[in-house]
Amino acid sequence: MKKKHMKPKGDKISNKSKPDMKAKAGPPKKKAQQKADQVARMAIASGDVMKDEVTRKSEQDARTLYIRFSDKQQPKTADEIKELHSDIKFVRTPRTSSKQKSGIGYA
Secondary structure, X not given: OOOXXXXXXXXXXXXXXXXXXOOOOOOOOOHHHHHHHHHHHHHHHHOHHHHHHHHXXXXXXXXXXXXXXXXXXXXXXXXXXXXXXXXXXOOOOOOOOOOOOOOOOEO
């Protein structure tokens, strides 16, 4: 009787060496956290979050004053802009490069 030559099964990679590509479940969430997550997902899905964001941005724009400076009197820092009036609480300026020496054109 002839014996058939069989290939060894060493060609296959064992499951232990394969990385697990599935997302592992973290620790269980508390019921209150699950409920809060569900409420947040529903608010996002229904558009309530976007409405609140649009309202907040429009209120921020109503409180904001945009200033453009002429070439002759451009301030160099945000503190110089703040000194223009006592009611100025916060100054947002565009980024300036270290090579630019002319100052801030708008704020």
